[in-house]
Amino acid sequence: MTHPFAPVAILALLLTALPAAAQVYSWKDKDGRIHYGDMPPAGVEATVIRGARPGAAARKAGETAPSADMPPAATPTSPSSLAEREQAFRERRAAAAEAEAKAAREAESRGETERFCTDAQHELAALRGGQRMVRFNVKGEREFLDDRARAEQAEALERKIADHCR
Incomplete structure (x- = not known):
């Protein structure tokens, strides 16, 4: 018969063993300060100080890893410092x-064009339909369009529709 706390003890042992499996790197920055982390920046010489597998030697960051579980090395074009990543983020957000x-x-321009085309087609239909049309002269007085003015107005609208509407 198994002890009632056996599964709990096994789980506790597994959970304490998991952090030991992670790799920890040590590297120096350009100011000579030592940093520790689970992934060193690209182009920096880093040594594995914990979690190295048997037979795995400490190596420079950015070299290709023989095992499949290692993260791919950062590309030389990817920003490495926090300031560079933040600048890249700001540039992407601005773009x-x-x-x-x-x-x-x-979209606003397309909307204005659509409104113009609709209005011009309605006015052209009214001109061709024989409705009485009025325009205001320089003095602000109403003038009714005669047949010649109606034809000129229709031609002008047709040209505008041909140029701006599709």
């Missing part, structure tokens, strides 16, 4: 905001 603003301007 996204600029793209969003450009898309909003294009």
